[in-house]
Amino acid sequence: MAKFASLLEKLSKDDVAGCFEYYAELAEGLDAKQKAPITLPMETFNTHVLKEPIGVVGLITPWTCLELSDVCREVGLPPGILNILTGLGPDAGAPLASHPHVDKITFIGSTATGSRIMAATAQIVKV
Structure with missing residues (x-):
């Protein structure tokens, strides 16, 4: 626990904010992938991405x-x-x-x- 606490002390709010911004951008990108078709080797299947x-x-x-x-x-x-x-x-x-x-x-x-x-x-x- 002490090792983790010392790591936290080294992190700045900017580091934490950057992490949140990174994951927020990933989440926003999920909308673009919604219902995106997925190519499969067999034409008899029709699949797509659905994020809920x-x-x-x-x-x-x-x-x-x-x-x-x-x-x-x-x-x-x-x-x-x-x-x-x-x-x-x-x-x-x-x-x-x-x-x-x-x-x-x-x-x-x-x-x-x-x-x-x-x-x-x-x-x-x-x-």
Whole structure:
């Protein structure tokens, strides 16, 4: 954790903003690929790309992401798009992972934590 914290101290807000801009541009590019035909070796098949929103996504991450809300506010993300809940695994992560209205879960953490999340989400298939 100390190694990660020292890396964070070296990052500037410009570095973080650049990362967000990069992924925002990738997301905007998805519209151009919507319904794009895919060429297959067999003419009997007709396929195309269809990108659809996932819905509510829960991100289980270390405490170091708390400044994300400040960054999102500064860049004008509308209220309610990003909600950050804090708490320990049993009180925050477990309810998110097992909630039927959370459509996808991502996490950053240990293999043991990942196993518990997979077990919880497998009951309602969201991984």
